[in-house]
Amino acid sequence: MYRALAVARAHAGGGGHAETLRARHGLGVSLGRLGRWEDALTEAREVWGLRCRTLGDEHPDTLVSRREIAVALGWLGRWEEALGEYRPVRESRERVLGAAHPATRTSRNDEAHCLEQLGRRAEAAELHRAGAELDDGAR
Known part of the structure; x- marks a missing residue:
């Protein structure tokens, strides 16, 4: 579901749009909940990188993405x-x-x-x- 939402949001607003990144963040969290921690880590790193470029390193959403990287690494x-x-x-x-x-x-x-x-x-x-x-x- 999140993957389809992320694709639709990217089509409508672009890959770096806040709503696209929110959907991709949700995808990463969902992958983790499914135990797919390597996939979750990859998604979290990509979203974090995009948020750093679009929002800045210390924006709250950027920090949430960076935390998700840490969560995945811990589970691994x-x-x-x-x-x-x-x-x-x-x-x-x-x-x-x-x-x-x-x-x-x-x-x-x-x-x-x-x-x-x-x-x-x-x-x-x-x-x-x-x-x-x-x-x-x-x-």
């Missing part, structure tokens, strides 16, 4: 590569959205999970601690 067991995607997403979201923004909090948790998978528990704990301190400051 390529945790070191995943960390190379999760960390810049978190850093960009902190810079653009602020440390307390829900998307930034998600990124912090993503990065911590990745670090845990790599056996780097002290670094993961530090990220969790930073999130807890934000929670304490909000009370």
